[in-house]
Amino acid sequence: MKRKVYIYKAYERFWHWTQAFLVLFLAFTGFEIHGSFEFFGFEHAVVYHNAAAVSFMILIVFTIFWHFSTGEWKQYVPTTKNIKAQVQYYLFGMFKNAPHPVHKTELSKLNPLQRIVYFLLKVVFIPLMVISGVLYMFYRYPHNGDIAGINMEGLSTVAALHTLGAFIMIAFVIVHLYLITTGTTVFTNLKAMLTGYEELEDEPKQTKQ
Ligand code: HEM
Numbered sequence: 001m002k003r004k005v006y007i008y009k010a011y012e013r014f015w016h017w018t019q020a021f022l023v024l025f026l027a028f029t030g031f032e033i034h035g036s037f038e039f040f041g042f043e044h045a046v047v048y049h050n051a052a053a054v055s056f057m058i059l060i061v062f063t064i065f066w067h068f069s070t071g072e073w074k075q076y077v078p079t080t081k082n083i084k085a086q087v088q089y090y091l092f093g094m095f096k097n098a099p100h101p102v103h104k105t106e107l108s109k110l111n112p113l114q115r116i117v118y119f120l121l122k123v124v125f126i127p128l129m130v131i132s133g134v135l136y137m138f139y140r141y142p143h144n145g146d147i148a149g150i151n152m153e154g155l156s157t158v159a160a161l162h163t164l165g166a167f168i169m170i171a172f173v174i175v176h177l178y179l180i181t182t183g184t185t186v187f188t189n190l191k192a193m194l195t196g197y198e199e200l201e202d203e204p205k206q207t208k209q
Pocket of ligand 1: 023026027029030031033034035046049050053054056057129130132133134136137159160162163165166167169170
């Protein structure tokens with residue numbers, strides 16, 4: 001039987017949508033800084049990119065606190081269990097209306113592929129963007145004075161890592177946008193992240209595994 005479950009709490013939705021907006025805005029202003037196109041003008045793009053980066057870092061601090069104070073961090077511990085079934089589902093099963101291989105519950109709302117990808121985002125790719133971005137920001141800061149905050153040989157490695165990270169973040173957003181449409185209906189997952197509620201199948205009675 002299906003039951004309406006409160007799956008995404010208020011702070012989680014706030015964090016998710018704020019992060020989505022900030023990452024898109026950082027990608028947009030970042031690629032203008034990179035020279036890919038002209039919209040705000042280079043100098044404004046730098047100011048906006050820095051402001052969004054500071055907001056992103058403040059959001060990250062609060063969100064780390066939220067993950068640990070609620071125990072929600074446990075949702076992101078990677079597992080290899082059912083991973084093959086999940087890959088097969090995305091490649092073949094879902095086009096033949098096969099059932100989802102992993103049962104979604106309040107206590108385990110991420111499938112094994114989501115766990116691995118979100119875990120990598122949290123511990124590898126977002127830290128890469130923050131660390132390379134902060135090095136970029138404070139490189140020989142302030143530029144016109146004598147103080148050398150971070151005095152490295154050059155910025156080329158940092159710039160290359162930051163840009164590579166930006167491409168990975170954009171690839172993630174594209175795949176994420178496609179995969180969120182693969183719920184029960186095209187909008188089920190989007191609606192859940194907006195309202196917090198999703199209709200979930202009751203736990204199967206026998207969980208012999
Ligand atoms: C807290 C996180 C971040 C910080 C502190 C940060 C900081 C910076 C700084 C200081 C610059 C150089 C601006 C200048 O030339 O004066 C920059 C460039 C750039 N940023 Fe970020 N950024 C962050 C996150 C992001 C994210 C999430 C993306 C994309 C998804 C992104 C994409 C870019 C791109 C593409 C460039 C241009 C790189 C180049 O051509 O060398 N940044 N960032």
